[in-house]
Amino acid sequence: IVAVEDDRTGTSLETLKRAIMDNLFYLQARFPSVASRNDFYMALSYTVRDRLLQRWISTAETYLQQGSRTVCYFSAEFLLGPHLGNNLINLGIRQEVEEAVNELGLDIEELLNQEEEPGLGNGGLGRLAACYLDSMATLEIPSFGYGIRYEFGIFDQEIRDGWQVEVTDRWLRYGNPWEIPRPEVRMPVKFGGHTRSYTDSDGHYRVIWDAHHVVEGVAYDTPILGYRVNTANTLRLWRAEAVESFDFQAFNTGNYYGAVRDKITSENITKVLYPNDEPLQGKELRLSQQYFFSSSSLQDMIRIYLQHNPDLSKFHQKFTVQLNDTHPAISVAELMRLLVDDHHLDWNTAWNVTQHTFAYTNHTLLPEALEKWPIALFQYLLPRHLEIIFEINQRFLDQVRLHYPGQSDPLARLSIIDESGERYVRMANLACVGSYAINGVAALHTELLKATVLHDFYQLYPERFSNKTNGVTPRRWVVLSNPGLTGLISEQIGDGWIKDLDQLGQLEPLANDHHFRACWGKTKHDNKVALAEHIQAKTGIIVDPNSLFDIQVKRIHEYKRQHLNVLHIITLYQQIKDNPHLDITPRTFIFGGKAAPGYFTAKLMIKLITAVGDVVNRDPDVAGRLKVVFLPDYNVTFGQRVYPAADLSEQISTAGLEASGTGNMKFSMNGALTIGTLDGANVEIREEVGAENFFLFGLTTPEVQALGAKGYQPWDYIQSNPQLKRVLDLIASGHFSHGDTNLFQPLLSGLWNQDKYYLMADYQSYIDCQQQVSQAYQNREQWLAMSILNTARMGKFSSDRSIQDYCRDIWHVSPVIIKLNG
Numbered sequence: 001i002v003a004v005e006d007d008r009t010g011t012s013l014e015t016l017k018r019a020i021m022d023n024l025f026y027l028q029a030r031f032p033s034v035a036s037r038n039d040f041y042m043a044l045s046y047t048v049r050d051r052l053l054q055r056w057i058s059t060a061e062t063y064l065q066q067g068s069r070t071v072c073y074f075s076a077e078f079l080l081g082p083h084l085g086n087n088l089i090n091l092g093i094r095q096e097v098e099e100a101v102n103e104l105g106l107d108i109e110e111l112l113n114q115e116e117e118p119g120l121g122n123g124g125l126g127r128l129a130a131c132y133l134d135s136m137a138t139l140e141i142p143s144f145g146y147g148i149r150y151e152f153g154i155f156d157q158e159i160r161d162g163w164q165v166e167v168t169d170r171w172l173r174y175g176n177p178w179e180i181p182r183p184e185v186r187m188p189v190k191f192g193g194h195t196r197s198y199t200d201s202d203g204h205y206r207v208i209w210d211a212h213h214v215v216e217g218v219a220y221d222t223p224i225l226g227y228r229v230n231t232a233n234t235l236r237l238w239r240a241e242a243v244e245s246f247d248f249q250a251f252n253t254g255n256y257y258g259a260v261r262d263k264i265t266s267e268n269i270t271k272v273l274y275p276n277d278e279p280l281q282g283k284e285l286r287l288s289q290q291y292f293f294s295s296s297s298l299q300d301m302i303r304i305y306l307q308h309n310p311d312l313s314k315f316h317q318k319f320t321v322q323l324n325d326t327h328p329a330i331s332v333a334e335l336m337r338l339l340v341d342d343h344h345l346d347w348n349t350a351w352n353v354t355q356h357t358f359a360y361t362n363h364t365l366l367p368e369a370l371e372k373w374p375i376a377l378f379q380y381l382l383p384r385h386l387e388i389i390f391e392i393n394q395r396f397l398d399q400v401r402l403h404y405p406g407q408s409d410p411l412a413r414l415s416i417i418d419e420s421g422e423r424y425v426r427m428a429n430l431a432c433v434g435s436y437a438i439n440g441v442a443a444l445h446t447e448l449l450k451a452t453v454l455h456d457f458y459q460l461y462p463e464r465f466s467n468k469t470n471g472v473t474p475r476r477w478v479v480l481s482n483p484g485l486t487g488l489i490s491e492q493i494g495d496g497w498i499k500d501l502d503q504l505g506q507l508e509p510l511a512n513d514h515h516f517r518a519c520w521g522k523t524k525h526d527n528k529v530a531l532a533e534h535i536q537a538k539t540g541i542i543v544d545p546n547s548l549f550d551i552q553v554k555r556i557h558e559y560k561r562q563h564l565n566v567l568h569i570i571t572l573y574q575q576i577k578d579n580p581h582l583d584i585t586p587r588t589f590i591f592g593g594k595a596a597p598g599y600f601t602a603k604l605m606i607k608l609i610t611a612v613g614d615v616v617n618r619d620p621d622v623a624g625r626l627k628v629v630f631l632p633d634y635n636v637t638f639g640q641r642v643y644p645a646a647d648l649s650e651q652i653s654t655a656g657l658e659a660s661g662t663g664n665m666k667f668s669m670n671g672a673l674t675i676g677t678l679d680g681a682n683v684e685i686r687e688e689v690g691a692e693n694f695f696l697f698g699l700t701t702p703e704v705q706a707l708g709a710k711g712y713q714p715w716d717y718i719q720s721n722p723q724l725k726r727v728l729d730l731i732a733s734g735h736f737s738h739g740d741t742n743l744f745q746p747l748l749s750g751l752w753n754q755d756k757y758y759l760m761a762d763y764q765s766y767i768d769c770q771q772q773v774s775q776a777y778q779n780r781e782q783w784l785a786m787s788i789l790n791t792a793r794m795g796k797f798s799s800d801r802s803i804q805d806y807c808r809d810i811w812h813v814s815p816v817i818i819k820l821n822g
C-alpha cells in the first residue's frame with residue numbers, strides 16, 4: 001500500500017515541501033523566482049497553520065459537544081511574540097520543517113526572523129497573559145482569551161542621538177497568517193445617549209438605553225496550540241467597525257464628509273494600544289476600548305451559552321472570567337446590564353450570576369496606578385452603566401453599614417465612588433465587589449495588597465483573597481529561545497521537564513560534575529557569542545563574550561531603578577580612572593526597554609545610559625574592562641536572544657514596588673544569577689534557589705516604610721558617602737553631556753531632594769553586592785555550579801504551576817482531552 005499524506009496535515013519531508021510550494025502559489029500567488037522572503041515566510045506559516053487547524057477544529061467541536069466549564073481570560077493586552085517558531089516547537093515538527101526549507105534552498109532562521117511580532121501589550125502584564133494562554137492549552141484546559149486587535153501595537157523604539165524616538169508599529173502591514181477573521185461573528189456595542197424607564201405589561205420595571213451611536217465588534221481568531229497535545233484554544237480579538245459605512249441622513253443632506261468622519265471615529269477604538277505610565281485622565285478613547293472589548297466578549301459568551309442552555313441564571317456554572325487587572329472591570333456592570341436589561345433576569349439573580357462569574361487579578365501597589373474614571377465621562381459615554389454602578393454601590397454599602405455600624409470612614413474608602421473631591425468611579429473597587437476571588441501575583445505583593453491598597457476589602461471578604469505567584473512558559477523561554485541548553489538538559493534527564501518543570505531538580509547532582517559544568521559553561525558562552533554578534537550588527541559596539549554579561553531588560557521606570565545600575569557603572573569607571581591598572585572583572589552592561597512616550601524622567605534615564613556608554617566605551621583607559629550597550633526596541637523577539645546569554649540578571653526595584661516581575665524568572669531558568677532586592681517574586685526565587693545562590697542587597701519593604709515614615713533625607717546618604725557624591729558630581733559636571741551641566745539636572749535634583757525610590761539609601765549596599773558578584777565570577781567552577789542550581793530549582797516558576805493553582809483554587813475547571821477526528 002502506498003500511503004499518500006494529505007498536503008494539509010502530513011509532516012514527511014516531501015509533503016512539507018509540496019505544501020509550502022502549493023501555498024506559495026495559491027495563497028501568495030507567487031512562483032519561486034519572484035517570491036520575496038516574506039512570500040516564503042507566509043507560505044511556510046500557512047503550511048504550519050494548516051497542521052494546526054485540524055487540532056483547532058477538533059478542539060472547538062469537543063468543547064461544543066461536551067459543554068465543559070470554560071475559563072475566559074479577559075485582558076486588554078496579549079504580548080504574544082512571534083508565532084512561527086513557537087508553533088513548530090509545540091507541534092513537534094521543527095526538525096522536519098527545517099529540512100524541508102533547506103531543500104527548497106531557504107534558511108529557516110531567515111524565515112523565522114521575517115515575522116513581525118504582534119506587540120499587543122506593554123510589558124509584564126501582557127506577556128503574562130500570553131504565557132497563561134500557552135499553559136492553559138498545554139494543560140488541556142477549555143479556555144478562551146478575549147482582547148483587542150490593535151492595529152498599532154506598542155510603538156517601535158529607535159535611538160537617535162541617545163534619545164528614544166517612537167515609531168508607529170505597523171505589524172499588520174504585510175498580512176497576518178495566524179489570524180482568521182470571522183466577519184459573521186459581530187457584536188453591537190452602544191455608546192453615549194440616554195436611558196429611559198417604563199413598567200411593562202407584567203409590571204416589571206425596565207430600562208431602555210437609547211444610545212448615541214453603535215459600533216460593531218468583529219472577531220479575529222488566533223489558534224493557541226498547546227505543547228505536544230491536540231488542544232488548540234482560541235484567542236479572540238475584537239476589531240471595531242462602523243455599523244453603517246455612511247450615515248445616510250447626513251449623506252442625503254449633503255454632509256458626505258461628516259458621515260465618513262463618524263465611520264472613522266468608530267473605527268478609532270481599536271487603532272492603538274495605550275502605553276502604561278501615561279496619564280489616563282480623561283482619555284475617553286481608553287475607556288471606550290475597555291468597554292468595547294468587555295461588551296463584545298460577554299455578548300459572545302452569552303451567545304455561545306444560549307446555543308445549549310436556555311437558563312442564564314446558571315451562566316456562572318459554565319463560564320468563569322479572569323479579569324487581568326481592572327482594564328476589563330467594566331465587565332461587572334456590563335454583565336449586569338446584559339442580564340437585567342437585555343435578558344430580563346431580576347436584579348438578585350443577575351447579581352448572583354455576576355458575582356460568581358468574575359475573578360480579579362491585581363498587578364500593582366502604586367496608588368497612582370489604580371484606575372479611576374471621572375463620573376462626568378462615565379455619564380457621557382456609559383450612562384446606563386453609571387446607573388447600574390450606583391445601584392450595585394448602594395446595595396453594597398448597605399451591607400458594609402451592617403459590618404461597620406455608625407462608622408463612615410470605611411464606607412468612604414470601600415465605596416465604588418470616590419467622593420473625596422471630583423467624583424470618580426474606582427475600577428478596583430468595582431472589581432472587588434463584583435468578583436468571587438481576588439489575587440495578587442507574588443506572595444509579598446499579595447500580603448502588601450491585603451495590608452494596604454485592598455485592606456478594607458480584605459477585612460470585609462478575607463475568603464476571597466489568595467496569592468497566585470506568576471510564572472512563565474518554559475516552551476518559549478527555554479525550549480524555543482535556548483535550544484543549546486534544552487539539548488544539554490534533555491540529554492541528561494530526558495525531555496519530561498518541558499511539561500513538568502519540577503523535573504529540572506534532577507540536574508542538582510550535576511552541579512558538582514566537572515564535565516557537566518564545562519558543557520553548561522560552553523552553552524552559555526555560545527549564547528553570549530551569538531548575542532555579541534547581534535549587538536555588533538545592531539549598534540556597531542564590539543563586546544567581549546568572556547566578560548560578565550550584566551543585563552537589565554524591562555520597561556524603563558524610576559521604580560525599577562535603571563539609574564541605580566548606571567551609578568554602579570560610573571563608580572567602576574571612576575575607580576578605573578583613579579587607578580588605570582586596577583584589576584577588575586570585565587563586564588558588559590546591557591540595557592533594553594521602552595519608556596512611555598510622555599514619561600520625561602524615564603526618557604532622560606535612557607539618555608543617561610547612552611551618554612555614559614558613549615564616554616565609557618571610547619575611553620582607552622577602560623578598554624577591555626567595561627562596555628555599556630543600550631539595545632533599541634526591546635521586545636519579545638529580543639528577549640529570546642538575551643535571557644539565554646545573561647550571566648547576571650538585574651532585579652533592583654525598590655522593595656515593595658514591583659508586584660512580581662517575570663523577567664527575573666526567565667533569566668534564572670536560563671542559568672543567570674540574580675542581583676536583586678527583596679521585592680516581588682525575587683523573594684520566592686531566592687527561597688527556591690537558596691540564599692547562597694542569589695545576590696541580595698538593599699532595604700526590605702518594612703525598612704523602606706520605616707525610613708519613609710521617619711522622614712527620608714537622601715542628602716544624608718550623599719554627604720556621608722564621598723564615592724557616591726563624586727559619582728553624582730561627575731554627572732552634574734557635564735562629563736557625560738559634552739559639558740552641558742543642565743541636561744541631567746532634573747534626574748540629579750530628584751535624587752538629591754526627594755529620591756522617591758530610595759536609590760541613595762540602597763547605593764552602598766548595591767555597590768558592595770556587585771563587588772561580591774565580581775569576585776564570584778572569578779571562580780568559574782563555583783559560578784557554574786550556582787548557575788546550574790538556579791536552573792535546577794526553577795520548577796515553581798513555570799506558568800503551568802501558576803495555571804494549575806488558578807484551576808484548583810479559583811476556577812474549578814479540569815482538563816478536557818481532545819481526540820483528533822478526521
Ligand code: 26Y
Nearest residue numbers: 123124125128276363441658659660661662
Ligand atoms: C492603565 C493602562 C494604560 C495600563 C496598561 C498596562 C496600566 C498598566 C499596565 C501594565 C502593568 C504591568 O505590566 N504590570 C506588571 O505585571 C506583571 C505581571 O503580573 C508583574 O510581574 C509586574 O511586576 C507588574 O509591574
